[in-house]
Amino acid sequence: MRPPTEICVFLLSLLAPGVLYTMNNIPAFQEPLGLLGLGMVVLGSVLLLLLLTVRHMQNVDPLFYVFAEFSFTCLVGLTNALEQDGFIHGFMGFYLKKGEPHLSTAYSVLMCYWDGVVHFLIFLLIIHRMFNGKSYRELGLLWAGSSIANQLVLIPGTVIGKYGSSIRPAFLRNVPFFLVPFWAASLLLSRPQEMPIIPADKVALEQKKTLFSRPIDAVLSVAMLAAMAFTVFRGFVVLDCPLDTCFTYLYQYEPYLKDPVGFPKVTMLVYLFYALPLLAVCLYGLTRPGCSWMLDWTLLLAGALTQTQWCHIGASFHSRTPFTYRVPGDKWWPVVILNVLYAAIPILLALRCYANPTFFMKPVTKGQTNAEKKKN
Numbered sequence: 001m002r003p004p005t006e007i008c009v010f011l012l013s014l015l016a017p018g019v020l021y022t023m024n025n026i027p028a029f030q031e032p033l034g035l036l037g038l039g040m041v042v043l044g045s046v047l048l049l050l051l052l053t054v055r056h057m058q059n060v061d062p063l064f065y066v067f068a069e070f071s072f073t074c075l076v077g078l079t080n081a082l083e084q085d086g087f088i089h090g091f092m093g094f095y096l097k098k099g100e101p102h103l104s105t106a107y108s109v110l111m112c113y114w115d116g117v118v119h120f121l122i123f124l125l126i127i128h129r130m131f132n133g134k135s136y137r138e139l140g141l142l143w144a145g146s147s148i149a150n151q152l153v154l155i156p157g158t159v160i161g162k163y164g165s166s167i168r169p170a171f172l173r174n175v176p177f178f179l180v181p182f183w184a185a186s187l188l189l190s191r192p193q194e195m196p197i198i199p200a201d202k203v204a205l206e207q208k209k210t211l212f213s214r215p216i217d218a219v220l221s222v223a224m225l226a227a228m229a230f231t232v233f234r235g236f237v238v239l240d241c242p243l244d245t246c247f248t249y250l251y252q253y254e255p256y257l258k259d260p261v262g263f264p265k266v267t268m269l270v271y272l273f274y275a276l277p278l279l280a281v282c283l284y285g286l287t288r289p290g291c292s293w294m295l296d297w298t299l300l301l302a303g304a305l306t307q308t309q310w311c312h313i314g315a316s317f318h319s320r321t322p323f324t325y326r327v328p329g330d331k332w333w334p335v336v337i338l339n340v341l342y343a344a345i346p347i348l349l350a351l352r353c354y355a356n357p358t359f360f361m362k363p364v365t366k367g368q369t370n371a372e373k374k375k376n
Helices: 005-013 015-024 032-053 062-084 093-098 106-130 137-160 169-189 200-207 215-238 244-252 263-287 294-317 329-355 370-375
Strands: none
Touching (some): 005 032, 015 062, 032 093, 032 169, 106 294, 215 244, 263 329, 294 329
């Protein structure tokens, strides 16, 4: 009897620390250009083992190889985070010197914890559902939003920050980690949504309600407007707006925004140019019935903002951030509350959409259900 596929992926991923330890203690593996080639060989070997694992199966979902391969790299990230925080030693020293020195920053450490715990668990759950014939579309979109936002901050932040002059060939390994989530998201979005069966009369009744007759949606709309205002404000702060309010906030509340590593500045710009339009579009979706795309895009937004806010909040207090850029002790609670609420709004919005999706369903002919219309 073969073990479940997710168990095989889990065991295969556990090889990552051993591979890192071996590479860290063999000088021949520690040349900058060689690191990139060796990394490709390791990932290629992992892919080969995955192919052998599922060779007896037919019609394997191509996304399986993405999630399984990324599971291995999640354990690489977790190993890095644990070493940077002093829990283990002797695994990542070579790679930080010759490969990606920016991985020693507070932002990268928090990013690696997110990869090594949250993404890893999502991957195992997806693979479990995949090989048990269950839908994993929602989990996949949640991961895609998180992963895309991660790379949108990591790559530009490294290039424009203080580690921009220390980029090595191994940094190119981020290219597939940037492109693959876009491909995975497009593949998942092209698959049909699983909508509940609701009578057309009930759909019509719900969609006739105004925003003010839907108190939860009204509260969420106000919260989203506040989040949009906060997004614009912090965007102005990192763009050196001369207003006294921006100056006060930068130096007395979130001095981390001016940390020369570059990640906090890029995070705020990603919010300004990507999260802000998405928030505005989702606000529109709360007011206009029949926007079925809300169920997908709220998941992408929730995944993106949760991941980036986790890294931003954690790095603001982490010991690897210089003391002058950490949140002042007397402003700890206001900053934490503001940032947690900012992350919570898209999560609550996604939960609202999935808890009661009636308002977002496409209008149907009276007497039909959504399932019947789909068959027609």
